[in-house]
Amino acid sequence: MPQRAPAHATSGPAPQTPFFRSISRLGPAVRPILPRLVAGLAAGLATSALALAIPQVLRAVIDQLVANGTQPSAVWGAAGVVLLLGVLEAGMMVLRRLFVIEPSVRLERQMRVAMYGHLQDLPVAFHDRWGSGQLLSRSVADLGFLRRWLAFGAIFLVVSVSTVAIGAVLLFTLSWQLALIFLAAALPIMVYGAVFRRNFSLATRRSQDLAGDLATTVEESVHGIRVLKAFGRGREALESFAEQADRLRETEVAKARHQAVFSLVVTLLPELALGVGLVTGIWLTATGQLSIGSLAAFFATAAAVAQPVESSGMLVGMALTAKTAVDRHFEVMDAADTITDPADPEHPAATRGALTFRDVVFGYARRAGDGADGGAARPGGDAAPAAVLAGVTLEVRPGETMALVGATGSGKSTLLQLAPRLYDVEAGSVEIDGVDVRRLPLAELRRLVAVAFEDTTLFSSSVRDNVLLGAAVREGPEAEALLAEALDIAQAQFAYSLPAGLDTRIGEEGLSLSGGQRQRIALARAIAARPAVLVLDDPLSALDVATEERVTARLREALTETTALVVAHRPSTVALADRVALLAGGVIEDVGTHAELLARSAHYRWVIASLPEGPRNLDTEPGDLEEAR
Amino acid sequence: MSTSTTRAAFGTAGEDSLDLSREASRAVRRRSLRLLGELMGPVRGRLAATLAMVIVSQATRAAGPALIAFGIDRALPALAAGDPGVMWLAGGGYLAAALTTALLTAGYVTSTAALSQAMLLDLRVRVFRHTQRLSLDFHEHYTSGRIISRQTSDLEALRELLDTGVGALASGLMFMGFTAAAVFFLDWRSGLIMLAAAVPMAVLARWYQIRSQRAYRASRVVSARLIVHFVETMTGIRAVKAFRRERDNSAEYGRLADDFAAATLRSIQLHGVFQPGLALIGNVSVAAVLLAAGVRVLEGTLAVGVLLAVVLSTKRFFAPLEQMAMFYNSFQSAQAALEKVSGLLEEVPSVQPPRDPVPLPRARGAVAFASVAFSYGEGPEVLPEFSLAIPAGQTVALVGATGAGKSSLAKLVARFYDPSAGAVTLDGVDLRRLSTHDLRRAVVMVTQEAFLFSGSVADNIALGRAGASRADIEAAAKAVGAHEFISALTEGYDTDVTKRGGRVSAGQRQLISFARAVLADPAVLILDEATSSLDVPSERLVQAGLSRLLSRRAGNDGSRRTAVIIAHRLSSVEIADRVLVMEAxxxxxxxxxxxxxxxxxxFAALQAAWRDSLV
Structure with a gap:
């Protein structure tokens, strides 16, 4: 999947928290594995100490070699010691990995699963604001990075600092003059390393943003291919894509230039120091101030120290990135789940399915805690948007089918989503059988209420799984019967003739279906859930007249027992309903049968009646449709 | 290319199969190598320069220990004898080598990036252009998700290889070669020891490369599954909540996360054997070299500086191996990616632009089907042979049940497809002879799925005609009755319609895409269910706008526009001059x-049913 462009523009620059405060938030999660991390650190330190010990042996052996009368046994002994140290070094590397890898992978998995669970619980309002690409990068890339940092970056940061410190001391014991020369080169590198990281991470950030934008362009050019083809806009699309891609290329090359300069500094300075050190060392040795062995050991130690110096920039950068990853993780984990199970839930005795809206007030993104995007203010967010629903009162009787009619943008879909608590009301209440939906356990509420949305979401799974998604039984003959019935009512018989029948995989990863086909599968899914209250959002918009009519007829039969609230754009959908509610100006303006509303409401006639000359067939009841055929 | 095995792997056909026949996989490999060669062509010069920089820089880098040896063995005695010249030579040589190494390294890092980015840009644009060029029948069977991943994650794999892998491989190989040469030059016996150590090293590297490749592939498969599940859950969160899938989803995601953790662990553990193994072999050979060289120093047959140099070189010799093993991994994944991308590029658009187009700058809009038959690919015939003439300026309504062939007929007019037999003509010219520019200028089709691109409302409408002024855009919006709701948006025409937060309803999207078509001002307008999500008042506005729109054309001699309208709801039929009822x-x-x-x-029956359904 491509990642969306960083759609998270609302947060702006997040307040900077100190490094250790951010990292310490990992505390509770890390604590159980802390002993093993510390053991890994100890092994890491031992590795570096052993690496530093080898030059010392080298010094001893060379000094012995140039001295007179040394026995071959001394060489054997020295080689033996080097071998032993070498084996120990490899052993310590193995130990470090044994200590840290497995627990850190486990920690990563645990944090990932916890985040997923939390995200599923967070209200829809949260997901309205956060693109899935944004969440994905936090869940996969960030946590993977955090694991690598814990198991590798953090440990090596400590090990490197210690190696450089111990190495510096050793260099001083070998020769203070040479050590000074080497350190004079090492210090600017460490300082420059930090500067480089900052510049580089800015460049990286820019190129990540550009890559995200480019991915968005690709995604849109594929999803919108029909539009581009229909208007012959291929060339313009290509030009703007090429321009974008070229900008990305330039940024990437600039990034590489940063990197090249860094590698230049990092390799050049120590090497220059060694060059100067070579001349100085030879002079010191010639004047008898330094033994040949020490000179050799100096070069060997410098080689051992140069490596952590070179990697210091990367390790500091890793630590900073890990801090960002922690911040990003907790931005999500701190978001409050505002739609939760009640503390002392009520269980209605018997479900009849009466759905009541009482003085419901609601607007999108009006409350600060709504999206909980880390408390960051929206730009210009001081003026709250107007309420979409401003006191809706509506009663749907048990078993009744109620059509909800209103102009585009009047809030019909919004009202529907309040019933299964996809959003919570701001004021007033939604009740099922007289119980406030906020007093019902969420799982029970959503078992009672099933929805078919306007934008149909199908999952990458078989037709069978998609239809039985909300069903009580999902296997066995009972489920099969339910499945067949739901497909039949929704006129989705086409599913049987798909390549693998009902086992055909659909959704993004599977076979692509037409809009009308998707809509019918989604409708079947809502029917198969066998809810007490069925909520349908313009469920037939993509169907042709004949199919719509068949669905309508079957739905009417099927809905006799079920309470249903159906958004309708057209009279043909209204035909489903016993009564119609007219939503206008954020309130229910009128409720009645289709004929009643046609007779008494000018607004209703304006919204629903297609005939240019106005309502002339007032005497026709929606139920007469069948006979008119 | 004629055997069935190669055809099985042609284009995107064999993409999902893991086991190709030997012949097919050779064809696929040849194809991806050819593509790689094509991409390298324009940057040959730079490529050669980069390689030269790599070679020289690694040679000077490998010279370091030898120069130290030279300093200790020659300069030290010379200085003791009162001649500092050799010391300056050794020091100066070392500095020069260091400077050359550093500068050339920086040079080839930059140059590699410039190279790989140039190749990537080339490939990106190629793939983009090609996907846009491919016909709709291809897009209909090859899901958008797959095209997007070809263009994003597959190119990303290639980028990784080009950016880091190639440099690491070339510099690593060179460094090892030069180091070995330097050691042989200084002391061939130590060189032999080092080469002996290279044997277990090669075995280890080979083992790692094979195992890690498998582990890597497995973890890619698992992570893809994890990601798909995650994205589906988050984009479909309403359905997840409404149908209470949270617990099942969590269990499923937990399983996937377990698999992913296991795959990660496996690949890290492999590395956990490989890396200490490298260190162990390196350290053992250092001890061996030290022993062998030390004994000879004692015998007086070897200078002590040479001993230091061969010991240092031995330790450094194996360092690039790890990176080279990594290179092999990125090479594997890039190769897999390249195979798929080259397959996509191999697909041939079924609708081809003409070689020698017939110019038609001002179409009148007469459409004719001459003995046309049509089927999708090799599927069953959707439209059996028929002939039909639509005179310029006529408004035709296509009526019939889903699957009757209305959309297919309309798509032929827009040349989204070519007929399997016969010809579709515009003003007497076969559509296949018209340039894309003239065709799209003359014929515009508005479909049901009103796709909005990210950007402002105005940008989206302006898509209808390049270089339209704000006044033109607003006039188009007014013509379809979209002006009011657009003005009511927070920033009017400049409001961003990005998917989230834009809160443009399905009906409003259709109005915007309708305005697009108005702005395009074509001679032939095709509306395929373009008003299905509109509510009645909006549809009424559109109808009024439409009849005005069809009656005259801007910038033309006031002649009427030709229109083909498909609608399930028969309200559109009222403005039609002619109705075609289709069946099978x-x-x-x-x-x-x-x-x-x-x-x-x-039609009379349909009309009666529809009228009754209205009130």
Whole structure:
């Protein structure tokens, strides 16, 4: 999947928290594995100490070699010691990995699963604001990075600092003059390393943003291919894509230039120091101030120290990135789940399915805690948007089918989503059988209420799984019967003739279906859930007249027992309903049968009646449709 | 290319199969190598320069220990003898080598990036252009998700290889070669020891490369599954909540996360054997070299500086191996990616632009089907042979049940597809002879799925005509009755319609895409269910706008526009001059609405049912 462009523009620059405060938030999660991390650190330190010990042996052996009368046994002994140290070094590397890898992978998995669970619980309002690409990068890339940092970056940061410190001391014991020369080169590198990281991470950030934008362009050019083809806009699309891609290329090359300069500094300075050190060392040795062995050991130690110096920039950068990853993780984990199970839930005795809206007030993104995007203010967010629903009162009787009619943008879909608590009301209440939906356990509420949305979401799974998604039984003959019935009512018989029948995989990863086909599968899914209250959002918009009519007829039969609230754009959908509610100006303006509303409401006639000359067939009841055929 | 095995792997056909026949996989590999060669062509010069920089820089880098040896063995005695010249030579040589190494390294890092980015840009644009060029029948069977991943994650794999892998491989190989050469030059016996150590090293590297490749592939498969599940859950969160999938989803995601953790662990553990193994072999050979060289120093047959140099070189010799093993991994994944991308590029658009187009700058809009038959690919015939003429300026309504062939017929007019037999003509010219520019200028089709691109409302409408002024855009919006709701948006025409937060309803999207078509001002306008999500008042506005729109054309001599309208709801038919009723791919009724009503056939029945459904 491509990642969306960083759609998270609302947060702006997040307040900077100190490094250790951010990292310490990992505390509770890390604590159980802390002993093993510390053991890994100890092994890491031992590795570096052993690496530093080898030059010392080298010094001893060379000094012995140039001295007179040394026995071959001394060489054997020295080689033996080097071998032993070498084996120990490899052993310590193995130990470090044994200590840290497995627990850190486990920690990563645990944090990932916890985040997923939390995200599923967070209200829809949260997901309205956060693109899935944004969440994905936090869940996969960030946590993977955090694991690598814990198991590798953090440990090596400590090990490197210690190696450089111990190495510096050793260099001083070998020769203070040479050590000074080497350190004079090492210090600017460490300082420059930090500067480089900052510049580089800015460049990286820019190129990540550009890559995200480019991915968005690709995604849109594929999803919108029909539009581009229909208007012959291929060339313009290509030009703007090429321009974008070229900008990305330039940024990437600039990034590489940063990197090249860094590698230049990092390799050049120590090497220059060694060059100067070579001349100085030879002079010191010639004047008898330094033994040949020490000179050799100096070069060997410098080689051992140069490596952590070179990697210091990367390790500091890793630590900073890990801090960002922690911040990003907790931005999500701190978001409050505002739609939760009640503390002392009520269980209605018997479900009849009466759905009541009482003085419901609601607007999108009006409350600060709504999206909980880390408390960051929206730009210009001081003026709250107007309420979409401003006191809706509506009663749907048990078993009744109620059509909800209103102009585009009047809030019909919004009202529907309040019933299964996809959003919570701001004021007033939604009740099922007289119980406030906020007093019902969420799982029970959503078992009672099933929805078919306007934008149909199908999952990458078989037709069978998609239809039985909300069903009580999902296997066995009972489920099969339910499945067949739901497909039949929704006129989705086409599913049987798909390549693998009902086992055909659909959704993004599977076979692509037409809009009308998707809509019918989604409708079947809502029917198969066998809810007490069925909520349908313009469920037939993509169907042709004949199919719509068949669905309508079957739905009417099927809905006799079920309470249903159906958004309708057209009279043909209204035909489903016993009564119609007219939503206008954020309130229910009128409720009645289709004929009643046609007779008494000018607004209703304006919204629903297609005939240019106005309502002339007032005497026709929606139920007469069948006979008119 | 004629055998069935190669055809099985042609284009995107064999993409999902893991086991190709030997012949097919050779063809696929050849194809991806050819693509790689094509991409390298324009940057050959730079490539050679980069390689030269790599070679020289690694040679000077490998010279370091030898120069130290030279300093200790020659300069030290010379200085003791009162000649500092050799010391300056050794020091100066070391500095020069260091400087050359550093500068050339920086040079080839930059140059590699410039190279790989140039190749990537080339490939990106190629893939983009090609996907845009491919016909809709391809897009209909190859899901958008796959095209997007070809263009994003597959290119990303290639980028990784080009950016880091190639440099690491070349510099690593060179460094090892030069180091070995330097050691042989200084002391061939130590060189032999080092080469002996290279044997277990090669075995280890080979083992790692094979195992890690498998582990890597497995973890890619698992992570893809994890990601798909995650994205589906988050984009479909409403359905997840409404149908209470949270617990099942969590269990499923937990399983996937377990698999992913296991795959990660496996690949890290492999590395956990490989890396200490490298260190162990390196350290053992250092001890061996030290022993062998030390004994000879004692015997007086080897200088002590040479001993230091061969010991240092031995330790450094194996360092690049790890990176080279990594290179092999990125090479594997890039190769897999390249195979798929080259397959996509191999697909041939079924709708081809003409070689020598017939110019048609000002179409009148007469459309004719001459003995046309049509089927999708090799599927069953959707439209059996028929002929039909639509005179310029006529408004035709296509009526019939889903699957009757209305959309197919309309798509032929827009040349989204070419007919399998016969010809579709515009003003007497076969559509296949028209340049894309002239065709799209003359014929515009508005479909049901009103796709909005990210950007402002104005940008989206302006898509209809390049270089349209704000006044033109607003006029188009007014013509379809979209002006009011657009003005009411927070920033009016400049409001961003990005998917989230834009809160443009399905109906409003259709109005915007309709305005697009108005702005395009084509001679032939095709509306395929373009108003299905509109509510009645909006549809009424559109109808009024439409009849005005069809009656005159801007910038033309006031002649009428030709229109083909498909609608499930028959309100559109009221402005039609002519109605075609389709059934099973055939036109079964053809006439003015009045005639057909009077004749009392299918259309009359449909019309009656529809009228009754209205109130």
């Amino acid at each position: 791919g055939r036109v079964v009724e053809d006439g003015s609405p009045e005639e057909l009503l009077a004749r009392g056939g299918r």
